[in-house]
Amino acid sequence: KYGYTHLSAGELLRDERKNPDSQYGELIEKYIKDGKIVPVEITISLLKREMDHTMAANAQKNKFLIDGFPRNQDNLQGWNKTMDGKADVSFVLFFDCNNEICIERCLERGNSSGRSDDNRESLEKRIQTYLQSTKPIIDLYEEMGKVKKIDASKSVDEVFDEVVKIFDKEG
16 A cells, blocks of 8 residues: 555564575574574575565565564664665554563464464563563664554554554655
């Protein structure tokens, strides 16, 4: 609807992990299973590759919704270093939800996702990683006036309505 190409950092990492020709597959699996953040060089190379492929196929497709990135200071610095002058972050869409709701939703997703990190132990580790590493990045973008916060504890339809309002305004 808004002309964005959705890129999920996690999905790109999971796909790369499954690629038998990947030099990073085993490393990515270990990080994901431990609820840790994959080294920035790997994640950025995958994001940049997808962005380049998308724009090479259609130069008009130059707006991206990057899901799940940056997750820590290292990610942010790597992004700024690699993408400086090549990409501009318009805003951060922050889905705010309490930990228990997040865990329950991910456990429910785990019934069909096949993801190795959709279990309580990995999820609790991911929450700790979020609090220590990701929340400060969101706070930084908030100070820059770039965070659009959504109460994600609501129903899917209510959350989507809020997302639509933001995109209608921000374009």
